[in-house]
Every structure is written in structure tokens, then in C-alpha cells.
Amino acid sequence: MNLTLKIWRQAGPSVIGKMETYKVSDISPDMSFLEMMDVLNDQLIRDGKDPVAFDHDCREGICGMCSMYINGQAHGPNRGTTTCQLHMRSFKDGDTIYIEPWRAAAFPVIKDLSVDRSSFDRIIQAGGYVSVNTSGNTQDANAIPVPKENADKAFDAATCIGCGACVATCTNSSAMLFVSAKVSQLALLPQGDPERELRVLRMVEQMDKEGFGNCSNTGACEVECPKGISLENIARMNREYLRASVTSE
Amino acid sequence: MGATGLFLCLFLVGHLAGNLQLFIGGAEGQLQFNEYAKFMTTNPAVKILSYLTYFSILFHTVDGILLAVENRKARPVKYAYNKPSANSSWASRNMAVLGTLVLAFIVVHMSNFWAQMHWGEIPVQISGPDGTLDEPLKDLHTVVLGFFNPAENSLALAAALLYAFAMVAIAFHLWHGFQSAWQSLGVNHPRYTPLIKGAGKAFSVVIPALFAIIPLYLYFTQAA
């Protein structure tokens, strides 16, 4: 396949970037999108040019590092996949492909397509943890009864890989889907109970501090999320927040 | 946003019920509407409801605008190529624009009738279908009919169309807003959410459509 790529190039966090055009040829339809980017970078390096910086790690859809806004959609045109799971057979020979970084004030560009998602880490640090007994006589986890349905819902929420596609696609750059997944996975389990109120209050406070936008329930996040995290989690977080605001001191 | 939005939906239902009385023709219609208008401006329970409504509109508008401004700031550099229609409805992405249109309409609408009723010099109804009234009534009925009558208001057609257009804006606002409000309030349930979404779509079409028919009806029946 021969392709025209329009890629956002930005030398550093405080420089103004712009879209640049590149051509790649002989791309196999079986390549992943990231392998296609590798081919481009190989070509750029051979030409003595600066390769395109982009995030990636596992290349199997589990780490959440790969990002990229491809042809106007987070992780490209397919549903339920990350960019490393996107294959070139989803495009046609001769296509022009637009590739941009996640765009949000809370995800500043480090270089080119690579953005700083440490705002997510700070939200987790604010409350996304549980207290555990470290006295040496830890309780058997199975000794605490958990309804199967809650265990399933908590597990579904816990499949969030923190990729940030929800923020990237949201017209408001809201992080509600991510934060609600992280609140839900603990709020649904007895292990999360001790910090239940403080957790949601602190995580939402940190989310706002980081400069994410407000949720207006457009539902775009749920559609683009590679892990199918449901909007039910956002409603649950709204309930948790309401409850905590009324009951906590 | 959710609580005030839903309260304003309730307000719409009440307001519509009142307006539908404009379909009653003749002297009965005139008397009933003017008595209703008097009731709405004097009854203490209605007073409380109307202050709640003013407060809701104010809070909903100010909060909505503040949120919209924050949301703009949250993405300082826009995408060169974006395809938002792939994953969300147009109405859901344009709530602030639609809301602003609704607000502009509310201002125009209140200056057309509400301000007239309170401070304007409007005609007085002294006799009804059964003879002279015990007490004369402010004749808002005649003001409203006259407003949409091309023989009395050269802009009657424009007014009727403007009112109908505003109802399209409110329909889109509610197409997304009605179900969105429940989600904001934390109500999302496998059994009830599909019902809420269905009810929201029906509400957002039927209520504005009924509102919109009234000025069009008044214009076309009087223009004929």
C-alpha cells in the first residue's frame, strides 16, 4: 500500500506545532498501525531527519500507552481497539491519513504525538487506593463475601487501561469515564469501603484541578473506549459523589 | 444542571397546559384565558413556583455558560481533523448554543407578553359570554391574538415563525438534555434507562411541537 500521512510535528512542549505531510510506500496490509509508523521513522532516520515521537509499549492492547487521533477518531476507525491493534487493512491504498496527538489542556504534548498523561496518575494518587492490613496476618480475600454481580461490575471497571481515549474524543476533554472506572472498581467492593467517601471527593477534586472539562453526557467516550467502559460508571460516580458530599464532614 | 433542567421540563408542561387554552375559540376562550392569566399573576402558590422557575433559568444559564467556558479552555489546540459525528449526537455537542438560543427566545417572549401583562397598557375585558363581569380583567387574550394577527401586527408572520423556530431549538436541547439530566443525577439502570431515553425523545418532540403549533394556528386562522 502507498499512503500519504499528515502528522502533527511539535519539537517540544512549549513550541508551536504544525501538520506535516509524508509519503510511505510498500506498506503491508497485515502491519499494525504502529509498525507502519516504524517504517516511516526508519525512512526518516535514513534521510537524516527527526523521527516522529509516539507512545507505545505492549503492542497488544493491554498497557494503554499507544494513543494517536487517527482520521478524526481516537485509536482510528475501529471500535474496541487500541492503535496497536489497528491494522493497515482497515485503510485503502492511496489513502490520506491524519495523525494527531490526544488534544487536551490536561495532556500537554511532550513531542509530536507523545503526550504527558501524568494528570491521570495524580488523580489515582489522590484516592484510587485501598487500605490493606500489613500486620502479617492478612485476611484471606475469599473470607469477604462479594456478590457475583458486583464482582463482575468491579472487574469490568478495572479493565480500564488509562489510555486517555475518552478524554481525547470528548468534545469537553472530560476525564469522567476514566475517573468513574477507577472510582467504581473500588466502590463496588467491600475492600474499597473504608475510603469510599474521601476517594470520590478527592479524585474528582484532582480531576478538576488538572483542567479536564465537564461531562455533558455526549457518550462519545463509551463509544471510543477500547475496553468498553460503560457510562453506568459515570452515573455511579455521580451517585457516589452526591452521597459523599452529603454525608462526609 | 440536571435538577434545574428537569424542573424546567416540568415548567414547560404547566406552561403548555395554560397555552393550549388558546385553542378555545370565541368569548368563552377569551374569558377562560384571561381568568387563567389573572390566576397566574396573583395566586401565592403560583408566585412561589414562578420564583423557582426564574431561579432555575438563572442558575441553569449561568452554570451552563460557566461549564461551557471551562470546556473550551480544556482543549486549547483543536484537532485539525475531527469526526465527532462518529460517536455522539449533534444536539449533545451543542447544548450551550441551543441553550443560548432558548435564552434569547425567553427574553423576547417575556418582553412580548409577560412584561405587557405586568407593566404594559393593555386592553381590559369588561364583559364575558354571560354578560358583564363582576370585576374587569386584563385582556391578555386579545394582546396574544393581536400579536399573531397580520391585520394588527405587520410582523405577525415573522413572530409566528420565530416562535416556531425557537421550539425547534428547545426540541434539540431536550433531545439530549432530558435523558442526560438523569445520568447527571446518577440514575442509570438497565431497566429504567431505556424507558427514560424513550420518554425523553417523546417529550422533546411532542411538547415543543404542541407549543409551536399555537402561534402558527393563531397566525393562519387570523390571516385567512
Ligand code: HEM
Ligand atoms: C425551558 C428551558 C430549558 C430547559 C427545559 C432545559 C433543560 C435542560 C436539561 C434537561 C439539560 C440536561 C442537564 C444535565 O445533563 O444534567 C440541559 C443542559 C444544558 N442546558 Fe438547558 N434547558 C433550558 C434552557 C437553557 C438555557 C436558557 C440555557 C442557556 C445558555 C441552557 C443551557 C444548557 C447547557 C449549556 C446544558 C449542558 C450542561 C452540561 O454540560 O451538562 N439551557 N438543559
Ligand code: SF4
Ligand atoms: S475509560 Fe476507556 S478510554 Fe478512558 S482511559 Fe480507561 S480504557 Fe481508556
Ligand code: FES
Ligand atoms: S501499545 Fe499497549 S495498548 Fe497499544
